[in-house]
Amino acid sequence: MATFGLVLASLLPALAVGGPAQAKNKVVFKVAMLGEGVDSLNPFLGIQAPSYEMWGLTYDYLTGYSMTDMSPTPSLATKWTTSPDGKTWTFTVRKGVTWSDGKPLTAADVAYTYNRVLHGTVEQSSWISYLNGVTKITAPDATTLVMKLKKPSATLPLLPIPIVPQHVWKNVSESEIKSYAAGPANGQPPVGSGPFRLVSGTADGSTFKFEANPDYWGGRPHIDEVIFQFYKNDDSAIQAMEKGEVDFVEGITALEVKNLQGKAGITAHNGNSPGFDEIAFNTGSIDTKTGKPIGNPNPAVLDPKFRHALGYALNLPQLITKVYQGGGLPGTTIIPPAYKKYHWEPPSNEAFHFDPAKAGALLDAAGYKMGSDGLRTMPNGQPIGTLRLAARSDSQESLNTMDYFKSWLSDLGIKAEVSTYSSSQLTDVILKGNFDAFQWGWYVEPDPDSMLSYMTCGQRGNWSDSWFCNKQYDALYNQQHVQTDQAKREAEVKQMQQILYQQSPYLVTAYSSIGEAVRSDKFACFVPQPNPGGVWLEQYGVYNYLHIKPASEAQNCDSATAGGQLSGAVSATQGDSSSSVGMPVMIGGGVVVLLALVGGGFVLLRRRATVGDRE
């Protein structure tokens, strides 16, 4: 039949090609996704960004995120109060919300979901960190949810845990859940309360079809269907968009963005995403049980002064232009500027800038004098030897960054060699401590807590990859963790960043971004997050799925509800769209290319996802 069909198709190309284009009356929003696909539709199993997107459309969350700085906003919870001692949280759950199978959604469902996380093993892996310190969760009545905590928590009420229907999941046992697909079964979408319903698609599949939920409490979406199509490489996806097979492409390179910006009917940009790439040092790998040193870090990198000095050897602007293809923002600290409240911007007198002379001076001061052979020595006169820089073989950026680092080091009179590992191998190398420095990256979730936690002593041998340990830092971490006074907490978080900046376990090289392109002749009213300069699609929350409109109705974007005043980011006409989005981005010195969804990206996704933080 295939052969026959083949012949047939080549006979009637018009018909066959006409096929895709004939999406009539129904408004279908087709999204091309790249790289790793959806790993699971089961919110307790999946860990990859696309999966979060699927859950976001299928389920609801207790709290949402603001479009400006991603601070908590009401969602299923209409409001919440904290007891004076900060150990009791009371949420008021929205009335009149129903599951897709018609049953009402009550506080009991929320309590069930959270308890499952609290007491399960599999269920814990992705979500437990959000219920950190929570001891008891109850639903005294249909609209009230009460959380009891050991000690106050600063991370609440941020609770991005998909709320699943008790009446369905109570039948899924602890053992079954490991392989519970939670996808469409016998013609029925998985039961959820979200704005859309998954009518077709399986975890390993390449196509996922959602239908709008007509009676969504947040109002009916302006589009009838969302379809995600996964492509293996950018070219296919971009071509598909130019051919009109898809309306949106997520995660392309800056080069491709540049190339698309000229094209009529298409608007492309690099959206800031709250993530960063860094050069990390081995600040002292130890056996977490015995506390004895393991691995073989070069004594030099163990010295904060040494690491800090190297901060002045990095020519970040060059890195951005060359390695990140001319787009990008030089990085400073581990909390990206997207989170205005928490980001600490080093004052100009402290800030790193490309100044080899200064770097040299600092090294001299720290005792790393230039030897007769033109190589710097340890303070005790021993040769430093060769620093082992680890790069990820699946990321060209990683390799190139380290190549540059190597050449900058040699300019300083420090020998270094770059070796490549696959991401899984590198994970092992790091845990064994057999490295001096490596290049990798993180995404940072709206609440800085978990990112900050990775640099605490307690995380060594687990999430800490730099083996960093600093008493003062840990003390501050514990403080901010229970800090209920927002202003105080922000101050503490910034202080922690300052410590890291001085100690330099990480040299943050770049703040990342995601290349996105949309058929602005078909759809409009995308609102970036963070606004301005942020991403359009893989956001915290599903704002745009609810508020984008067919280009024909673009003029009244503002009629849209929340965040309306921000809309029109992408309006129908090419001209002002490129000025309203393209220009700021360009003026902003361009944005770092995130090749996350190409090659090495998987790991970023993985590590980002591991604690569920996602943009």
Next chain:
Amino acid sequence: MSTSELLEMRDVHVTYRTSEGELPAVRGVDLTVRRGQIVGVAGESGCGKSTLASTVLRLQAANAMVSGEVLFDGQDVLTMRWGDLRAVRWVGASIVFQGALHSLNPVHRIGAQIAEPIQVHAPGLAEGRVRERIESLLEQVGLDPARARSYPHQLSGGQKQRVMIAMALACDPQLVVADEPTTALDVMVQAQVLGVLSGLVRERGLGMMMISHDLSVLGDLCDRITVMYAGRVVEEGPAEQIFADPLHPYSAALSAAFPRVGDPSARFAPSGLPGDPPLPWDLPGGCTFAPRCPRAAEVCLPAEPVLTSYGEGRAAACVRIGQPDETQHHGSPGEVAS
């Protein structure tokens, strides 16, 4: 039945075009086969006798240039239109190839292979008739008709050769060309096969051109014998005479020789004859046989001797015939042809 000459070859030349240059394989051969007559062609391998045979049905290799005339029943095979040629093939003249081993298609059954020419040339013939024909043919060559169902590799060499014979007779040809029909077989089987072959030919009064390096075999089967050396006829005449008292020294050597048993691969050189037959790309000047000839003398060198008649129906190409031999020339005795 126009003439009594069934096959008449006139001044046939065959030259192979190869990357090494042009190799003359047959150089001006005349040969005649009458109805019911068995003509033997003798000579060492490489003397061009097989090439000569291939021209009878215009089966020479693609890179072979043929000149002269090959008249079959008065028509020149070489210039015939393909249609007519196909009609002549197997119906007019058939061939028993050397090495039945390879001349039978390994993946077709015996029966099918014998039937093939019949079906080709008498398309109308009914299945049953064809089968009967095959069985009778097999019986005639002394094989169990059931053999029709077996594959070549299931037969012994002798049996294969018999199959070839049966196949050759399938369309009652007037002429059978037997190209070294028995080289691959050991003596006992050779005798049987030759017996069968000549018997059938005789009783049907067919003409046959029998090619062999073994003069003794030809001697008692044939009416006439043509001896070839280096692509030319060196002697020609009644079988028994040539075998009994050859004129040409080469014929003499051939008849003196006796067949070696077994070992089909190594073709034999007449005993007492030093050296190998000349290579077609460097033929010695004068008499091409001279270098190996026991009676060679200065007279042999200037020109290549022509075939001259000696008595009724006998001819030979040697200038020394009748001359007394004083000067005995010998090829370097050290070497022994292997």
Next chain:
Amino acid sequence: MTLAAADPGLVTAESEPEVRPRRRGYASYVGLKVLGSIGSLFFMLVVNFFLFRVLPGDPAHTLGRGRLSTEAQVEAFNKTYGLQQPVWQQFLTFLHNTFTGQLGISVQYRLPVSQLIADRMVPTILLVGTSTILATVIGVYLGIRGAWGRGSRFDKVTTGTSLTLYAMPEWWLGLLLIAALGVGFWIFPGVFPTGGLHSPDVDPNSLKGVLDTTWHLVLPVTTLTLAYLADYSLIMRSSLLDELGEDYLQTARAKGLRDIQVRNRHAVRNALLPTTTIVALNIGFVVSGAITVETVFSIPGLGLLATDAIQVPDFWVLQGTFLVASAGVIFANLIANLLYGLLDPRVRT
């Protein structure tokens, strides 16, 4: 996959002659071949098992993809995947599971591997199947014509083209086709879709869906067809050339057969033997063939499943696909041999 690698079927047949063939019926021939395949099957299982036990990194970490924080979870994980058992015991369980069709649960997708493979099988078979059929038909035809009129312009052109295609990485050819016919170049617009199995918004089961899928398959199928075609035409040509020297063709000519009859009844029939074997074998290399092309054209088949699994690395998916791949080859190999036995009487007796 290549001329050099692709003729065990032949070799088994060829390596007999010098030992004077004993007479045995087709049945026992089949028996022997089946036994041989079972042997290979077991060997393959062993390789399969141990190959994947030496994947880099501590399984608990790499396979758990770093998600495991508490010791309890690590243990739970090891338990699920039986990693705490001694190796031989793991092997036994592996054997048992394999034969009962349990290929484990994908670390990445958390779905039964057998199900994943079943899902991905269809596009691959569609792609490779179509290409193989086309390639065989065209390739054999070209091979025959080329060999029969060897030295002719036709022969020179086809052989030249085949050799070039043979020397070409099929995925690169795919890229070129995408660039030329998908993206379009100079004044030529790109008409064909450049990736995916079908357009996102059509139901693949509707007629429109079928047409759309077919339309999407044009480029990948063309790519793979050209790649295979090269092999087949070259093989057919050379094996027919081998036959041309044979005496029985002379016999056939002498019998007064037409040239075309000689070719089809005798030469081709025999020359087809090796070709059939190799085609049959190539079908076994379904996965291998599909890997690169599926990657280039983003076709969600077995090949893509495998390549995706490598990044993770998704232990069980890799093992499963590899298992299917090798099993496919062994099976095809068996078929090839049996076929050969049927077609060539010399082999079976």
Next chain:
Amino acid sequence: MTTTATDKPRQLSASQLARRRRMAAWKRTWGQFRRHRSGMLGLVILVFFVAVALLAPLIASSSGLDVTKANGPVLAPPSSDYVLGTDENGRSVLTLLIWGARVSLFVGLLATLISMVIGTLVGLISGYFGGWVGRITFRLTEWFLTIPFLPLAIVMSTVLGRGLFNIVIVIGVTSWPGTALLIRSQTLSIRERAYVERAQAIGAGRWHQLGRHVLPNVMPMVFANTTLTVAIAILTETTLSFLGLGDPTRVSWGTMLNGAYEAGAITTGCWWYVVPPGVCVVLVVLAFTLIGQALEEVLNPRLRARR
């Protein structure tokens, strides 16, 4: 070794004879090869690329490979100062091509060497020694043949990690069975030949015969087969590199194509980054194939009849 003092001289002279015969054979082979048009074409192409690879340092300085030193425009089309344009790091594609030739050829040849050694050894053993040794080695070869080549190569290169030598090993280890089978059938036929029997009669040890009589006579076929294997090896290296399993620190034609693919060179229409590496691969592989076929035809009389 059961060679006794008495039959040594005869032994030697015999082998000398054999050697002389072989020398003559090589001369003849070369003579015939020279007349083989496509073979010579292949040889010319190959010589060209080998020359380029060897002279790379003279033609283009290796600094052109260093990303940190690259200061050309990104993915710029061919121009006067960048004859074949630039890659996504602003490096000259031409320079990459020239140095890529080194890696591709190196990998191809070394991998082939490995697979040849293994293949020939196994082939000889399974062909020469009858009995269980022969049977087992033959089975082994067949088994290895049933392992799907590319998947195995992929899995192995994930196991061994990414590096030039790993690629070499992977290819070497996965591509030997074809050779082994060829050598085996060759050996089987040669084993029957007269002088081996003679050697047996004289009482030379089996290994001695293997080395003295069988090996030298199999060598020609090995040689012809080698060139074909190189072609396959180079193709495999390219494919693995393209799939991102190559050595990222080294520039080969495969890694170039991988880079082009990931940089979306197709959509951005950077033909100068996609086409040249592929063409080089095709040419080199073609060259080896042509030479290999020519050699086979020349060395194998049965095939020679075809011409």
